[in-house]
Amino acid sequence: MIQLQPVFKDYIWGGTKIRDFFRKNTGNLDRIAESWEFSSHVEGQSRIASGEYAGKTLSEFFAAVGWSKVGGFGRENRNLPCMVKFIDACENLSIQVHPTDNYAIRHERDNGKNEMWYIMSAEEGAFIYVGFNKNTSRKEVLRRIQDHSIEEILNKVPVRKGDSFFIPAGTVHAIGAGCFICEIQQTSNVTYRLYDYDRRDRDGRLRPLQIKKALEVLDYHHLQVLQDEQSGLYHIGSASSKMLARTNWFTVTKYDVDGDLQISVMRSPYSLYKAFVVVDGEGDVVMPNGPQHIKAGYTWLLKQQAPLRISGHCSVLIINL
Structure with a gap:
C-alpha cells in the first residue's frame, strides 16, 4: 500500500472539515472545498507520500512502473480512467451538468464525466439535487434559470451518512450545504453551471455560467430517484x-x-x-x-x-x- 498526498482546491463554497476533522496539512489555505485524493488530471495531481517514489505525481509513478499496469485506458491515454475527491460543501454548490465523452472530446478536448457520490457525513437537513422531477424542455429550463425558479423542477433528495448515488453525464445535479462527500468520477474537470444563486467570486464578480453548453448536454427527461434498500x-x-x-x-x-x-x-x-x-x-x-x-x-x-x-x-x- 502506498499512501497518497492530495491536492487541495479552495473554491469559495468550501468548508474546514478537511483540515480540522481529518487533520490534513492544508498549508495556508483557509477553506478547502475539495481534496483530490487520487488524481492524474493535469489540473491537480496527487503525489506519493512516502517510500521510493515519495514526492512523485501519480503520472510520474505510472510512467516509471508502466502505464500498462492500469489497463488499456492508461496505456493509450497516459492517464488514469478515474479520480477520487473529498468534497466539503459549506454552501450549496452551483446547479450544474457534465457532458458525455462524445461532447467533451469534441468541444473541450477532455473526457466526459460520469460520477458517483458516497455521503461520508451529512448535517441535519442536508440534501442533494439530482435530475428533473418531471419531463421538461430546453425552453422551460432557460426560463427558470432567468426567473430564478430552476430549483422547483429538480428532485430534492435528503441524504444521510452512508447513502450513495450514481450521477450519469447529462444529469442536472447539485450538492447541498452540509454534505461531505467522497466522489469517484471519470478523469475530467469539465463542468457547465446553469445556475449559481448570483454568487460572486473573491473579487466581487459574478461567477461565470456555461448555460449554452449546459442546455446542449442536459437530459430533460423526468428522473425517478429510488432508494434501493437491497442492492447486494x-x-x-x-x-x-x-x-x-x-x-x-x-x-x-x-x-x-x-x-x-x-x-x-x-x-x-x-x-x-x-x-x-x-x-x-x-x-x-x-x-x-x-x-x-x-x-x-x-x-x-x-x-x-x-x-x-x-x-x-x-x-x-x-x-x-
Missing part, C-alpha cells in the same frame, strides 16, 4: 461488502469492517492497481513489513495482491480501475 449486501464474517457502482471507468465496492478479518479483493482483468479510500473509522492492514494504520479521510494506492487482512472498525471503498 454481502456479509463476510464480521464484515459486509456492497457493490456501489460498476461502470466502464471504475467499479466501487464498500467494505464495512468490525473486528479482525480477511477479505478477498475483487481482481480486475485490466489493472494491477486500485484506490483504497477510508471513509469512516480506523484500523490496520496487515502487510509483510508490518501493519499499515488506516483512518478516515485518507487514501492509498493498492497493488492487486492476495486476500487483504484488515483489523479495526472502519468502512473502506476499494475502487477498481
Whole structure:
C-alpha cells in the first residue's frame, strides 16, 4: 500500500472539515472545498507520500512502473480512467451538468464525466439535487434559470451518512450545504453551471455560467430517484461488502469492517492497481513489513495482491480501475 498526498482546491463554497476533522496539512489555505485524493488530471495531481517514489505525481509513478499496469485506458491515454475527491460543501454548490465523452472530446478536448457520490457525513437537513422531477424542455429550463425558479423542477433528495448515488453525464445535479462527500468520477474537470444563486467570486464578480453548453448536454427527461434498500449486501464474517457502482471507468465496492478479518479483493482483468479510500473509522492492514494504520479521510494506492487482512472498525471503498 502506498499512501497518497492530495491536492487541495479552495473554491469559495468550501468548508474546514478537511483540515480540522481529518487533520490534513492544508498549508495556508483557509477553506478547502475539495481534496483530490487520487488524481492524474493535469489540473491537480496527487503525489506519493512516502517510500521510493515519495514526492512523485501519480503520472510520474505510472510512467516509471508502466502505464500498462492500469489497463488499456492508461496505456493509450497516459492517464488514469478515474479520480477520487473529498468534497466539503459549506454552501450549496452551483446547479450544474457534465457532458458525455462524445461532447467533451469534441468541444473541450477532455473526457466526459460520469460520477458517483458516497455521503461520508451529512448535517441535519442536508440534501442533494439530482435530475428533473418531471419531463421538461430546453425552453422551460432557460426560463427558470432567468426567473430564478430552476430549483422547483429538480428532485430534492435528503441524504444521510452512508447513502450513495450514481450521477450519469447529462444529469442536472447539485450538492447541498452540509454534505461531505467522497466522489469517484471519470478523469475530467469539465463542468457547465446553469445556475449559481448570483454568487460572486473573491473579487466581487459574478461567477461565470456555461448555460449554452449546459442546455446542449442536459437530459430533460423526468428522473425517478429510488432508494434501493437491497442492492447486494454481502456479509463476510464480521464484515459486509456492497457493490456501489460498476461502470466502464471504475467499479466501487464498500467494505464495512468490525473486528479482525480477511477479505478477498475483487481482481480486475485490466489493472494491477486500485484506490483504497477510508471513509469512516480506523484500523490496520496487515502487510509483510508490518501493519499499515488506516483512518478516515485518507487514501492509498493498492497493488492487486492476495486476500487483504484488515483489523479495526472502519468502512473502506476499494475502487477498481
